[in-house]
Amino acid sequence: MHIGVDATTWQNKRGYGRYIRALLRALLQIDSVNHYTFVTDTALEDVPDGVEMKLIKASAPTVTAAASDGRRTLRDMWQMSRGLSDPSFDLLLFPTVYSYVPVLSSARKIVIIYDVIAEKFAHLTLPSFSARMFWKAKVAMGRYQADSLVTISDYSRQQIIEYFGLSLDRVFVVDTAHDPLFHRLNQPAVTPHLQSLGFDADKPSVVYVGGFGPHKNLEQLVQVFADLAGQSDFADVQLIMVGEYKKEVFHSYFKVIQAEVKRLGLADRVIFTGFLPDDELVVLLNLASVLVLPSLMEGFGLPAIEAAACGCPVIATTASPLPQLLGQGGIFIDPARPNELHDALTQVLKSPDLRHRMGQAAAAEAAQLTWEASARQMLSVIEKVAPQ
Numbered sequence: 001m002h003i004g005v006d007a008t009t010w011q012n013k014r015g016y017g018r019y020i021r022a023l024l025r026a027l028l029q030i031d032s033v034n035h036y037t038f039v040t041d042t043a044l045e046d047v048p049d050g051v052e053m054k055l056i057k058a059s060a061p062t063v064t065a066a067a068s069d070g071r072r073t074l075r076d077m078w079q080m081s082r083g084l085s086d087p088s089f090d091l092l093l094f095p096t097v098y099s100y101v102p103v104l105s106s107a108r109k110i111v112i113i114y115d116v117i118a119e120k121f122a123h124l125t126l127p128s129f130s131a132r133m134f135w136k137a138k139v140a141m142g143r144y145q146a147d148s149l150v151t152i153s154d155y156s157r158q159q160i161i162e163y164f165g166l167s168l169d170r171v172f173v174v175d176t177a178h179d180p181l182f183h184r185l186n187q188p189a190v191t192p193h194l195q196s197l198g199f200d201a202d203k204p205s206v207v208y209v210g211g212f213g214p215h216k217n218l219e220q221l222v223q224v225f226a227d228l229a230g231q232s233d234f235a236d237v238q239l240i241m242v243g244e245y246k247k248e249v250f251h252s253y254f255k256v257i258q259a260e261v262k263r264l265g266l267a268d269r270v271i272f273t274g275f276l277p278d279d280e281l282v283v284l285l286n287l288a289s290v291l292v293l294p295s296l297m298e299g300f301g302l303p304a305i306e307a308a309a310c311g312c313p314v315i316a317t318t319a320s321p322l323p324q325l326l327g328q329g330g331i332f333i334d335p336a337r338p339n340e341l342h343d344a345l346t347q348v349l350k351s352p353d354l355r356h357r358m359g360q361a362a363a364a365e366a367a368q369l370t371w372e373a374s375a376r377q378m379l380s381v382i383e384k385v386a387p388q
Contacts, residue, residue, distance in 0.1 A: 001386055004054075004089035004107070007038035008062035008080070008099045011045065013244065013275060014211065015302045016114060017063075019152065019176050020095040024048070026375035034382070039083045041076065056083040062099045077101045090387055100142040108385045111146040112174075113139070115156045115299025116163045117215060124214035124296075127251050148385045150378070152176045155321035156299040172384075174377045176300050177369035181278050182309040184363060188286035198271050199240060199284070204349055207288040207312075209242040209281070209303035210295075212254040217294045217317075217335050219253075219260055224342045226264040234349060239266070240284065244275040285310035289355060290348045293317060296335050304330070305369065308362035313355050315344045325369075329362025 005024065009017055028036060028048045036051050038044065041058035058076040084092055085105040094100045094111045103109070118125045118135055126132045143149065143164060149171045151157050157171050190201045199205070206225060210216055218241070228234045245254040254272075261270045276284065285291065291307035291314050298304075298320035305325065307314055314330040316322040323332045331348065333340035348355055 001034045001090045002088050003034050003036050003382070004084055004086065004092045005036060005038050006080075006084060006092070006094045006099055006101075007040040007044060008042070009096055010038070010040065010047075011042065011061075012063050014250070015300070016096050016098065018179070018302065019114075021046075022177070022179060022371050023174065023374055023378060024095070026371035027378055030372065030375050031379055037089070039080070041080060054083055054086075056080050091382065091385065093382075094142065094146075097139055097142045100138055102141050102145060108147045108387055109145050110148050110150055110381060110385055111142045112150045112152075113142070113156075113160055114152055115297065116159045117297050117299065119163055121215045121296060125251055146170075148172060148381060150174050150381060152300045153321035154324070159299075172377070172381045174381065175369060175374045176302060176305070177371045177374055178302070178306045178309045178366060179278065182282055182285070182306040182366075184309075184311040185282065185286045188283050190287065191280050191283055193280060194273075194284060197273055198238075199273075199287075200238065201287045204234070204237045204289045205240055205287070206237060206345065206349075207240045207242065207284060207291045207307070208293070209285075209291065209307070210293065211243055211250055212245055212252045212257055213250055214253045214256075215296045216253075217296050218257050220335070220338050220341065221292060221294050222257060222260050222264065222266070222270070224338050224345065225270075226266055227342060228345060228349070229266060229269050237269070237289075237349060239270045240273060240288070241270065242273045242276050242281065242284070245272065246274060281306070282310060285312045288312050290315055290345070292341070292345070293320075293322070294333065294335055294341055295319070298322065301325075305366050308366035311359040311363045313348055313358035314362055315341065315348065326362055326365050329358055329360075329365050331358075 025048050037054050038051050039054045041056045042061040056079050081101045081103050085103045089107045091108045097111055097113045122132050126135055157173050160171055225239045285307045291312050293301055293304050293316040295317045301320045301322045304314045304316050304322050308329050316330050317335045318332045331344040333344055
């Protein structure tokens with residue numbers, strides 16, 4: 001079978017970009033029967049061996065053009081649609097509805113929808129009315145054309161089925177996992193770059209990893225941290241906020257968060273690292289006291305799994321699959337109740353024994369998730385959807 005893959009978001013550095021790259025690499029390692037063609041509008045790096053490439057000319061790559069406040073041109077979308085409508089494709093895989101375009105072909109179609117965050121928190125993720133309408137139309141067309149939908153957790157599957165009123169047999173789960181690079185280090189040492197940013201491994205540290213969208217609930221995190229930072233027991237605790245904020249294509253609240261940090265007098269206690277490559281992020285997560293993910297909703301919460309794999313305790317939102325995935329490796333809080341986040345941070349930061357027990361449990365739970373298992377789930381979906 002000839003499978004065409006929309007690879008326009010292969011280079012993305014966010015969670016869905018990590019998911020796409022890891023899943024497809026693992027899938028290509030176990031699938032020796034099917035032939036894959038990556039259809040893309042920009043040159044790609046680190047493409048697995050054996051993949052055929054089909055480059056479509058575009059005025060701007062999808063990974064930047066399909067921003068929260070932007071839009072791909074009709075010409076670019078038409079060109080990509082034509083490329084993906086190649087009659088030689090038996091099946092088409094859209095690794096994210098974010099880059100989906102309608103296609104005119106008889107090929108079977110699988111579309112991945114990660115969550116319903118943009119639907120439930122539309123004003124927090126898509127700032128303009130036109131962006132919300134365009135997103136709504138794109139997702140509707142993707143659902144209509146898809147023979148099957150895939151998502152990344154049982155939690156997201158239930159949310160998608162309920163929100164869109166879909167039948168159970170239309171939506172499948174293909175789990176995500178952490179890169180093997182994320183693991184416990186024997187003797188983690190602060191890198192020169194982390195040191196230059198002001199990170200001090202001798203001080204307790206609360207770490208956040210992710211985007212700066214309003215739905216990430218970071219104002220609450222900063223305000224709770226400000227209250228803790230004013231207490232003598234936590235006089236030396238640092239807050240490390242990791243995430244791209246200079247070239248972000250999604251709706252960003254970074255300036256609001258930065259202003260809140262200054263207003264609360266925390267400029268010397270909060271570090272904005274910007275994007276961190278994985279080799280430095282692994283070190284940071286090995287040295288961190290706790291990772292916090294206080295989002296209003298997470299379809300999966302990959303940073304929490306990466307932290308868990310490094311033996312780092314996790315405090316995360318209950319509006320996610322993380323309570324089921326991490327068990328005793330995390331403390332799970334209602335994102336609408338800042339007192340729960342405050343209490344959880346107090347418990348973890350005050351007790352080395354609790355941090356040790358949570359870190360051990362978190363690492364054990366994270367070890368259960370592998371990309372090979374995820375690839376086999378995807379291959380099973382492909383076989384079910386494949387033309388008979």
